Amino acid sequence: MTALLETRGVWQRFGGLIANSDVSISVGRGEIVGLIGPNGAGKSTLFNLIAGVLPPTQGSILFDGEDVTRMPAAERCQRGIGRTFQVVKSFETMTVIDNVIVGALVRNTVMREARRKAHEVLEFTGLAARADVLASDLVPAEKRRLEVARALATEPKLLLLDEVLTGLTPTEAQTGVALVRKVRDAGITVLMVEHVMEIVMPLVDRAIVLDLGKVLVEGKPADVVRDPKVISAYLGDRHAVGA
Amino acid sequence: MTAQAIIQSLASGLLMGLLYGLIAVGLALIFGLMDVTNFAHGEFLMLAMYLSFFLFAFFAIDPLLSAPLVAAALFVFGAVIYLLIVRFAMRAKANAGMVQIFTTFGLAIVMRGLAQYFFTPDYRSIPQSWLGGKTISIGGIFLPEPQLVGALVSIAAFAGLYFFIHRTDFGRAIEATREDPGAVALVGIDKNRVFAFGWGLGAALVGLAGAIMAVFFYIYPDVGASFALIAYVTVALGGFGSVFGAFAGGIIVGLVEAVTALVLPPSLKSVGIYAVYLLVVFIRPRGLFGSM
Amino acid sequence: MDKNFATRRRRDLIIAAGLAGIAALAPLFVKDVYVQNILILTLMYAALSQSWNILSGYCGQISLGHALYFGIGAYTTELLFTKFGVLPWFGMLGGGVIAALIAMGLGYPFFRLRGHYFVIATIVIAEIGLLLFQNWEWAGAAMGITIPIRGDSWLKFQFLRTKLPYFYFALGLCCLAWFVTWWLEDSKWGFWWRAVKDNPEAAESLGVVVFNSKMGAAAVSAFLVAIGGAFYAQFLAYIDPESVMGFQFSLLMALPAVLGGIGTLWGPVLGAAILIPMTELTRSYIGGSGRGVDLIVYGTLIVLISLALPQGLVSLFSRSKAKGATR
Amino acid sequence: QTSEVVIGVIYPFSGGSAQQGVDAQKAYETALEVINKNADFDLPLAKGEGLPGLGGAKIRLVFADHQADPQKGRAEAERLITQEKVCAIIGTYQSAVAVTVSQICERYQVPFVSADNSSPSLHRRGLKYYFRAAPHDEMYSAAMFDFFDAMKKKGTKIETLSLFHEDTIFGTDSGNAQTKIAGERGYKIVTDIKYRANSPSLSAEVQQLKTANADVLMPSSYTTDGILLVKTMAELGYKPNAIVAQDAGFSEKALYDAVGDKLEGVISRGTFSLDLAQKRPMVGKINDMFKAKSGKDFNDLTSRQFMGLIILADAINRAKSTDGEKIRDALAATDIPGDQTIMPWKRVKFDEMGQNNDADPVLLQYVGGKFVTIFPPQAAIAEAIWPMK
Amino acid sequence: MLSVREVTTAYQGLVAISAVSIEVQKGEIVCVAGANGAGKSTLLKSIAGAERPRSGTVTFDGKRIDGMAQHHITAAGIAYVPENRRLFPRLSVRDNLRLGSYLYRGEANREEPLDLVFKLFPRLQERLEQRAETLSGGEQQMLAIGRALMTRPRLLMLDEPSQGIMPKLVDEIFQAVKRIRDAGMTVLIVEQRMAECLEIADRAYILQTGRVLMQGAASEIKGNPDVRKAYLGL
Numbered sequence A: 001m002t003a004l005l006e007t008r009g010v011w012q013r014f015g016g017l018i019a020n021s022d023v024s025i026s027v028g029r030g031e032i033v034g035l036i037g038p039n040g041a042g043k044s045t046l047f048n049l050i051a052g053v054l055p056p057t058q059g060s061i062l063f064d065g066e067d068v069t070r071m072p073a074a075e076r077c078q079r080g081i082g083r084t085f086q087v088v089k090s091f092e093t094m095t096v097i098d099n100v101i102v103g104a105l106v107r108n109t110v111m112r113e114a115r116r117k118a119h120e121v122l123e124f125t126g127l128a129a130r131a132d133v134l135a136s137d138l139v140p141a142e143k144r145r146l147e148v149a150r151a152l153a154t155e156p157k158l159l160l161l162d163e164v165l166t167g168l169t170p171t172e173a174q175t176g177v178a179l180v181r182k183v184r185d186a187g188i189t190v191l192m193v194e195h196v197m198e199i200v201m202p203l204v205d206r207a208i209v210l211d212l213g214k215v216l217v218e219g220k221p222a223d224v225v226r227d228p229k230v231i232s233a234y235l236g237d238r239h240a241v242g243a
Numbered sequence B: 001m002t003a004q005a006i007i008q009s010l011a012s013g014l015l016m017g018l019l020y021g022l023i024a025v026g027l028a029l030i031f032g033l034m035d036v037t038n039f040a041h042g043e044f045l046m047l048a049m050y051l052s053f054f055l056f057a058f059f060a061i062d063p064l065l066s067a068p069l070v071a072a073a074l075f076v077f078g079a080v081i082y083l084l085i086v087r088f089a090m091r092a093k094a095n096a097g098m099v100q101i102f103t104t105f106g107l108a109i110v111m112r113g114l115a116q117y118f119f120t121p122d123y124r125s126i127p128q129s130w131l132g133g134k135t136i137s138i139g140g141i142f143l144p145e146p147q148l149v150g151a152l153v154s155i156a157a158f159a160g161l162y163f164f165i166h167r168t169d170f171g172r173a174i175e176a177t178r179e180d181p182g183a184v185a186l187v188g189i190d191k192n193r194v195f196a197f198g199w200g201l202g203a204a205l206v207g208l209a210g211a212i213m214a215v216f217f218y219i220y221p222d223v224g225a226s227f228a229l230i231a232y233v234t235v236a237l238g239g240f241g242s243v244f245g246a247f248a249g250g251i252i253v254g255l256v257e258a259v260t261a262l263v264l265p266p267s268l269k270s271v272g273i274y275a276v277y278l279l280v281v282f283i284r285p286r287g288l289f290g291s292m
Numbered sequence C: 001m002d003k004n005f006a007t008r009r010r011r012d013l014i015i016a017a018g019l020a021g022i023a024a025l026a027p028l029f030v031k032d033v034y035v036q037n038i039l040i041l042t043l044m045y046a047a048l049s050q051s052w053n054i055l056s057g058y059c060g061q062i063s064l065g066h067a068l069y070f071g072i073g074a075y076t077t078e079l080l081f082t083k084f085g086v087l088p089w090f091g092m093l094g095g096g097v098i099a100a101l102i103a104m105g106l107g108y109p110f111f112r113l114r115g116h117y118f119v120i121a122t123i124v125i126a127e128i129g130l131l132l133f134q135n136w137e138w139a140g141a142a143m144g145i146t147i148p149i150r151g152d153s154w155l156k157f158q159f160l161r162t163k164l165p166y167f168y169f170a171l172g173l174c175c176l177a178w179f180v181t182w183w184l185e186d187s188k189w190g191f192w193w194r195a196v197k198d199n200p201e202a203a204e205s206l207g208v209v210v211f212n213s214k215m216g217a218a219a220v221s222a223f224l225v226a227i228g229g230a231f232y233a234q235f236l237a238y239i240d241p242e243s244v245m246g247f248q249f250s251l252l253m254a255l256p257a258v259l260g261g262i263g264t265l266w267g268p269v270l271g272a273a274i275l276i277p278m279t280e281l282t283r284s285y286i287g288g289s290g291r292g293v294d295l296i297v298y299g300t301l302i303v304l305i306s307l308a309l310p311q312g313l314v315s316l317f318s319r320s321k322a323k324g325a326t327r
Numbered sequence D: 001q002t003s004e005v006v007i008g009v010i011y012p013f014s015g016g017s018a019q020q021g022v023d024a025q026k027a028y029e030t031a032l033e034v035i036n037k038n039a040d041f042d043l044p045l046a047k048g049e050g051l052p053g054l055g056g057a058k059i060r061l062v063f064a065d066h067q068a069d070p071q072k073g074r075a076e077a078e079r080l081i082t083q084e085k086v087c088a089i090i091g092t093y094q095s096a097v098a099v100t101v102s103q104i105c106e107r108y109q110v111p112f113v114s115a116d117n118s119s120p121s122l123h124r125r126g127l128k129y130y131f132r133a134a135p136h137d138e139m140y141s142a143a144m145f146d147f148f149d150a151m152k153k154k155g156t157k158i159e160t161l162s163l164f165h166e167d168t169i170f171g172t173d174s175g176n177a178q179t180k181i182a183g184e185r186g187y188k189i190v191t192d193i194k195y196r197a198n199s200p201s202l203s204a205e206v207q208q209l210k211t212a213n214a215d216v217l218m219p220s221s222y223t224t225d226g227i228l229l230v231k232t233m234a235e236l237g238y239k240p241n242a243i244v245a246q247d248a249g250f251s252e253k254a255l256y257d258a259v260g261d262k263l264e265g266v267i268s269r270g271t272f273s274l275d276l277a278q279k280r281p282m283v284g285k286i287n288d289m290f291k292a293k294s295g296k297d298f299n300d301l302t303s304r305q306f307m308g309l310i311i312l313a314d315a316i317n318r319a320k321s322t323d324g325e326k327i328r329d330a331l332a333a334t335d336i337p338g339d340q341t342i343m344p345w346k347r348v349k350f351d352e353m354g355q356n357n358d359a360d361p362v363l364l365q366y367v368g369g370k371f372v373t374i375f376p377p378q379a380a381i382a383e384a385i386w387p388m389k
Numbered sequence E: 001m002l003s004v005r006e007v008t009t010a011y012q013g014l015v016a017i018s019a020v021s022i023e024v025q026k027g028e029i030v031c032v033a034g035a036n037g038a039g040k041s042t043l044l045k046s047i048a049g050a051e052r053p054r055s056g057t058v059t060f061d062g063k064r065i066d067g068m069a070q071h072h073i074t075a076a077g078i079a080y081v082p083e084n085r086r087l088f089p090r091l092s093v094r095d096n097l098r099l100g101s102y103l104y105r106g107e108a109n110r111e112e113p114l115d116l117v118f119k120l121f122p123r124l125q126e127r128l129e130q131r132a133e134t135l136s137g138g139e140q141q142m143l144a145i146g147r148a149l150m151t152r153p154r155l156l157m158l159d160e161p162s163q164g165i166m167p168k169l170v171d172e173i174f175q176a177v178k179r180i181r182d183a184g185m186t187v188l189i190v191e192q193r194m195a196e197c198l199e200i201a202d203r204a205y206i207l208q209t210g211r212v213l214m215q216g217a218a219s220e221i222k223g224n225p226d227v228r229k230a231y232l233g234l
């Protein structure tokens, strides 16, 4: 079976700065893939390219067997790419449930259906109790959860999670990890960015490390954390010992 | 049409453009840089013109001499308006923009009403002043002195504002306050002081414009209406956040107006200005030099 | 399912029906034509503002150039009527369709613009429209168009002896605009619009085609406003560019929604109910002095209302519950 | 018997033309004083107090603000008729507002006296209750061309004309009338500039006028644009041979206060002249009454407003009733000889459309800070100075 | 140095922290931990003057600062890095830093702390002309801390500084905090990564639903079995 997502030699330049250079990765169906790498390595930029916020300077992106390189973001969402934003972008004047309904409308044109779906997703993500609160009144951690809920409501095939589990106590993070597993079990492929190794490493099937816009290493999490290049660029010595 | 007539048109257009720039420079600060909508800009101008007029009528102070006085008075006025009204309009969480539009719109109506109440709706003008009616002729091209002085003041005002915004900490504080009024306290800035000062300065610049305008334009409570829209277009055409943009915007507006009047019926000359605005933002959605 | 939500929507509908019913009976008690005139204007501005609210309140594209569509509705109707004998009812529809098409045509370049750039573009385009009509000889230029009086008739939508038909039409238009808003509010479009207003980038990532959403809102909004313009022309029986396309109309369409609560279902109606009578009464009863006192009073009220209730008059109703619960 | 007769007065009291409204208010109050109090003038109703035909009833005026908006004008007319129970309405300065106000008056069968609107189209709409005692723009324009013809006979070169008019009803109507007559009488219009009222700048327009340099410049502008026009002409070094203005701004004190020094010799059409005071002393006395209230001399607008109310009151007096239809009939039967007015008119008598065709316009020239009548010959007290200064 | 007594703060009537008291001594690093929504951020906001406490007192160097305007509190020597950073998005990195030293404008040595900032976060030096909004998440965090240092605080308050920071840098940030303390500042830090935080902290407080649940020396807290279970995930 072909990969669900594939990027082929993708470049992204911002003026003189190269945020992604020749990035070729692929994500198979049903996988949870971790995308890690130093701050400013170009992870969020790659997400933007996959989700269609901007077209890559060079290279192509294939999703579900189709070339989506020039496809607008909205259309990619309809094809099944769901994403969250690292700097959360809630619809601030709308309630939590209404935020999620917007996502649900992609596949449910009947309002009643969309609303039902949205409630379902809120239950699933544990936000049900906050359904009628304005998004602007949520605390940061809740807003990140709302990002996930909204993206899930679009019933994606591929879900891009950009640091949604940050700012949680380890105990809370475990709930988050369980949630991601549940998502995968529901048949959704996950590509996630996360800096907290204790969370990502046990969770992902495979890890891709970006550094300075390039793919540095790729492989099983256990191997990746031992890779000296990864340790020196990203993890630091302490984690080398820890891992 | 002779070459001389065309040159004359362009020269008049350029002078007029600098004058539009002068009227817009205060707006470039308040609206362009501070990002606060001020629908009463025309009425600030009206107030400044009346002040010049009364200083002339009662104390025989020439508008050129009284310009600093008028600017100072407008500074106080602008700061007070900010502290009494605009400050509260900016507190709105959602649709703060609309709240600003309508509070300042209400303010504009009140100012016109007050002007009519106190000054009567009569048309006033300053018949005799140092510059009034004087004109220089260079090879058959006439350059009216009030506009020439206006042009110089305009250039000076823009240069001053540019320096102030880009070279002083206060200028940066103004930009920061615009970006996030709630965050400037984190670096020890009092947002109200900064913005009150910004409003004062913006109004003071309108005061200068009003003093120059009073030399050759008539004065009545609704006089601001003639200039307000052009001032907005000037700032937006140049691009929000750019002092130089507003300056260039003014010159372009003046020249376009002059050229349009050569090719279209003059009653349509502002169509030329508006069309150029639409064209520019169609190609560059942030105006010519805008950063916002 | 969501019982709260469903009951709220039903409650809105019932309240609206009740208000419309009461309004429909108003002429039984209000015989004074001057007051009737105020009622008609109030209903008309409520309808216009409700329509404006669709594009600017819900979808967040602040337009201060809706006078263009108003004028187009008025001019289409009257040009068709006086030049070609087309009944105003068809002219009205035609005007609506033309306005919607123009709104969409303008959407192509305009909807790329953000914030003030967009607002100024709308002001400017309406101003261009005004100037063109002011100079368009065939359409009467500055002289305008006087609608020939042919006696009371529903067919020609013309009534000299009574204002009631105008009243009921305005009421109908107001109900229509309200109902369209009510209906769209809980629809795909309604959600899309609000999403686009709050965060276009996030909306796009959730499958919302931002551009199309704006186009939809612009078309509906312009169509309804043009119907209002056609109505106004028939009601006044005389139009000229300034009196149907002037900037003051653009403001008067926005003002009720802003004062009442922008982007809310009830804001425009509430705002118009306060603002329009206030406008008329201050002018009529203190405007004759010639000293500008009416302007001072009117302007002060606008400043005070928008400062005291930045979220609009509706916040008096909706917030009171939440506040009561917590304080 | 009624002790009070209420008349509605509709003007712009706020907005860009508030000044005209406020001046009009003073003119009407002057007329009111003449009517309601005993005055020794040879004017209808001046002698004795109030309206003898209604048992000495006094007139009361109700002022309403139309803000230059036809809709508001109409609403105010309706309010005045139904709430204030006015028996007639007078107004309105802006012609566009006169259109809707006169329609409402027609509908309620209340006479409307169009005191100062000069658009010719107004009286041609077949309205029964519309009356205008003053000339309209075609009459005014004809007078100007009569004057040109006379000057030409005397050997003055007048061949080319520049028109300069604003883009409102007033400006357009005036421009159209001038174009039409010029064509009929063989004058060449070399530039016809329509400009946007209240423009921030007129330099492009003046540049074109200067290039054309016609024998006569004929502006139709209100005060604001008039001031700007004259200032801009001076700044651009354009000194026209002659200016013959369609009144409006060119009869306003404010304009001469501002730029009078540059206007020595300007000619304006009008329908009033203070010169008349030499022949008819009451004109001077009434002017003094007005001046006491407003600080200004009567001008073309305010004199028409004054006269309008006198004529209306006279008709009500003769109708001996406040019934609209009776007043209308009385107005239709009006026949006041010219010397019982403050105007240089032959008489006041309305045709079937409500227009007084005997209201002769005059041409006035601004000389030495004053207006002198120079045309028609029977009213003239001086020869025209041509070219101006 | 800082003493918070019985502070209660509420949002639109909803109490977020109630009667919280904490002390910070000069030269200490104090860590505040707790679950999501426990009120940690609210506590910092109440000290910084971003929220006005409903009751209770806050004293800094013996002076009462509750009720003072926020910018005055900053000027008094408390720098606060909020959770959402609040950078000036369309201004450059350079301007953001320069605004940090606004209080010292006109002084010759206003740029003094810049050395420390660049030493801690060399990345910022490479990005001086870039708009703050285009920085990566981690870079923004560095800038926020850097800007706060530019105000030359005596007390630095950090709200979850490790959020979104790569592991290598997390350690560096905690080391930086130590260095900042060694440079003479006092630090009050809110963190979820208690393990790392407790390593450098002298004392710690644990908040639960708006109240102080536990307090004590860092080592003590770290050894507490309840804490290990509930907050360290061990």
Ligand SMILES: Nc1ncnc2c1ncn2[C@@H]1O[C@H](COP(=O)(O)OP(=O)(O)OP(=O)(O)O)[C@@H](O)[C@H]1O
Binding pocket: A014, A017, A018, A019, A037, A038, A039, A040, A041, A042, A043, A044, A045, A046, A086, E130, E134, E135, E136, E137, E138, E139, E164
């Ligand atoms: N619009 C832009 N203009 C200029 N530079 C940009 C822009 N967007 C991102 N960058 C730069 O590109 C680089 C990659 O940024 P990106 O946000 O992809 O990093 P990241 O890997 O997600 O980092 P983090 O883990 O800190 O979030 C950064 O150095 C950033 O400053």
Ligand SMILES: Nc1ncnc2c1ncn2[C@@H]1O[C@H](COP(=O)(O)OP(=O)(O)OP(=O)(O)O)[C@@H](O)[C@H]1O
Binding pocket: A137, A138, A139, A140, A141, A167, E011, E012, E014, E015, E016, E034, E035, E036, E037, E038, E039, E040, E041, E042, E043, E083
């Ligand atoms: N702006 C606000 N409006 C209303 N309620 C708020 C607001 N900010 C916080 N709250 C509420 O106050 C309580 C405490 O919030 P606070 O942000 O202080 O928690 P926290 O401990 O910092 O959580 P986190 O670990 O998620 O940052 C929460 O219940 C939250 O819902």
Ligand SMILES: [Mg+2]
Binding pocket: A043, A044, A045, A086, A162, E136, E137, E138
């Ligand atoms: Mg990132």
Ligand SMILES: [Mg+2]
Binding pocket: E040, E041, E042, E083, E159
């Ligand atoms: Mg927090």
